[in-house]
Amino acid sequence: MAKQLDYHTIREIFTRFQTAEPEPKGELEHVNAYTLVVAVALSAQATDAGVNKATRGLFAVADTPAKMLALGEDGVIEHIKTIGLYRNKAKNVIKLSKILVDDYGGEVPNSRAALQSLPGVGRKTANVVLNMWWGYPAQAVDTHIFRVGNRTGICPGKNVDIVERAIEDNIPVDFQRHAHHWLILHGRYTCVARKPKCNACLIRDLCQFEDKTP
Structure with a gap:
């Protein structure tokens, strides 16, 4: 060191x-705060290029928590099965989408603690979202x-x-x-x-x- x-x-x-x-700029493709959260969560133990390839089709049909819930876990899996740990990640995407709909009116919260409370979102993911979407250092x-x-x-x-x-x-x-x-x-x-x-x-x-x- x-x-x-x-x-x-x-x-x-x-x-x-x-x-x-x-x-x-960050290299993960996204269209709003929600798709950024999902993309960063999916990027754990995966490359940005690999995530982008999978999420282009996913975000074309599900770019909000409500649309993701309508797609369902099996639908998410179909789009992200080229990404490592895809089954567990699909589960987390559905869980976090439900929490966003039920507790936050479908909006992504902009506090670190609230972000970290979402399944599959750790401190690193929360920091990426705070930085890339809200410009927080x-x-x-x-x-x-x-x-x-x-x-x-x-x-x-x-x-x-x-x-x-x-x-x-x-x-x-x-x-x-x-x-x-x-x-x-x-x-x-x-x-x-x-x-x-x-x-x-x-x-x-x-x-x-x-x-x-x-």
Whole structure:
């Protein structure tokens, strides 16, 4: 684990990220807050590309909780059976849709606690929805962010909760809204798990990773 970088270095890193990609976007396709919740819940242990392929057909026929309930669990399964753990995920999609209809008038709540009370929605999913839909500076720490944070020294920590806190505590507030997207994209395309592309890295000179690839 790298040592925590200082304020000035972190500011320079995120200035470079911002210059390269001023408005980073999440890669999960959605049309409203509800379809975003469903897409993020389905993305656990699956790729965004795989989820998008499955949800295009699903969201074309069910883009509200009421329509999803009308489709039913078997109908959901038909659309998402290419995704890992699809049976359990279909169950959760139906359960969370029923809760949204019964308790929230079919609307998606915008508090973290309310979101986390939905089946299949954990803190990471709630943070993604709060960030992507409402623009709240919530930090959704996935495997990419955990790896990048610890390799570089931007936000080191032994677990995702510590890394999340390190992002909130150490990244300047003007970069907080897009911080997790910049880190995810960096981890997905440059600072990959095996053979990171250090020669093409924007922050190679600022990164503390000792085993940089040539």
